[in-house]
Amino acid sequence: DMGLVREHLKRSTADIKIGIIDACESGALTRAKGGRRGPSFLYDTDDREATLGLILISSSSENESSQESDELGGSFFTHYLTSGLRGDADDSGDSRVTLGEVYEYTYHKTVAVTASTRSGVQHPTYSYDLAGQGDIVLTDLSKGQAGLLFGPELEGRYLVFDLGREQVAAEISKAAGEARSIALPAGEYAVKKRMQDHLRMVRLSLGEQGAVPVVESRMERVAFEDDYAKGPILRAELERRRRRLSLEAQVVYQGFLSGAARRELFPALPLFGATGRIGPMLGGAYLSLDLLFGSRRGLVLDLGALALSQDFFETQVAGSLMWRFGGSIVQFGVGPRLAALYMRRSFPFDPDLKTQDMLGLSPAGATELMFFVGPGGHVVLSAFGRAGLLLYSVDDNRALAYAEGGLTVGYRP
Structure with a gap:
């Protein structure tokens, strides 16, 4: 109160x-x-x-x-x-x-x-x-205690970071022509000045007495991502944004929405393979590359008056861009995907029937729920759903809708 x-x-x-x-x-x-x-x-x-x-x-x-x-x-x-x-x-x-x-x-x-x-x-x-x-x-400030001296030649905004306590100790904004003294306890500090595309930084050690001058010519050029004077919260946020590569195993179940297409053309199929991801890229998107294989043997191709035994094989190579939202442990992703599908149907018990090969492109949309677990969040678990159109040509140009759902598990350094 x-x-x-x-x-x-x-x-x-x-x-x-x-x-x-x-x-x-x-x-x-x-x-x-x-x-x-x-x-x-x-x-x-x-x-x-x-x-x-x-x-x-x-x-x-x-x-x-x-x-x-x-x-x-x-x-x-x-x-x-x-x-x-x-x-x-x-x-x-x-x-x-x-x-x-x-x-x-x-x-x-x-x-x-x-x-x-x-x-x-x-x-x-x-x-x-x-x-x-x-x-x-x-x-x-005239008592002679430890501190930093910003001379009249310095100009701009400076952050003083206490390296021992991992937090900002002071902020100084000054114009050229004036001197400024900043009182600080003894310890290790970093002074940084933000430029348009980089930082200027210097490490300074303060004793119990006396002011240490800040000399801009001694400040080194440092990239934003290499800033060594960050608090734990900001470090965690920058770590989340750091570009990282992950490798994951993937299992998918694919099914075409049309029942006639599943019976006569492309049966529902499990796919297995690997996924590589890197990001965030420009605009915050993550690039994913998938390589998947799947097959089913001894299927019945129902052609009405004729039923044939068939083996079905599919290879899928795909790339996607995913934008993620969320924190460091759970993230939701959404984005477009483009896949190239190679499908082959063979008839092992009917040697007179030729093997059928088909190659098609498939634009799709994808959503994903990701979990980063274990020490440091290095283990990646995800569940995803995709919906797309298979564009192909046999006697004429055709497009068939399909859906995929699956899981991945992998590792990121």
Whole structure:
């Protein structure tokens, strides 16, 4: 309950009480009776000792959601609040981050990044009930602690990634001509700058004291897929999108929809073979190549007044493009397929009858339900259905509809 949070802060004996709430609809806290909405900054005076009271900052307005990012591993509001406190909000360049500066920075960054999200714009709010005009310094960057120094020659947006904790530690947006210091604990970090078609990255090690400069000429060119500074959620998403090859065994049951076609031309048939897949390709599609064989012996060819014993054989070579939807474990696929079918009918007990050969093309549509199981999701299981038309010519051009259903099991590295 936001009212209880507010009352708890009021009961504190501290001269200045600051509450920062990152929760959905937390703007209700700043709208509670007793506070008044403040401007987006506080005025800086020398009367620091006379400043008393309560300040409340919320991540969103009343009735708004506080949004999160998988890539950041947390909320937009907290990410920008932390980046601002580390130094990116030091708009005055005096190596001090004040409450007014960090709120102004966090507000504008959060509004800008959530403007294009599905949930809509998120507006951080704050209220104050203060006696006095003193501004409040939250971070003093001049104390000589460890950190990164972004010199005046640098320009653009930089992400600082904590390699030990596997998460974004800070974000810096700066114009050329200004220097920016970012306070960070000792550890191993990667600084990356996103370009149009690649990343610029550098690894840096921070000790307990002193600032380490970021030198863009030392940043190496890295392809997006080779980004070594990714959080576990983003890594899992990129792994799902990584182009992979799988090899699978396939079993299919094929049947033509026309009963006359099954009796007189093409009997229902089991097919066995292999499938190779690679993807995602351009547009996110997966390319599949199938090689299938099937045969049935001792079938009766019913020609009304005449019944013949026949052996039937089929070979199928096919390619398909499948677009997949879903997560890392279960995916649904749909797409077109084109197959070349070779069929042969022989009459072992009637040597006077010639073997009949037929070659036809078959456009089809396919759907598939896939499961990726086992450690790392390397085992592939799928169930599929296909519907197509066999285009062939004997005495004239003909087209017959058929359906296929089957299963695959395989492995992907």
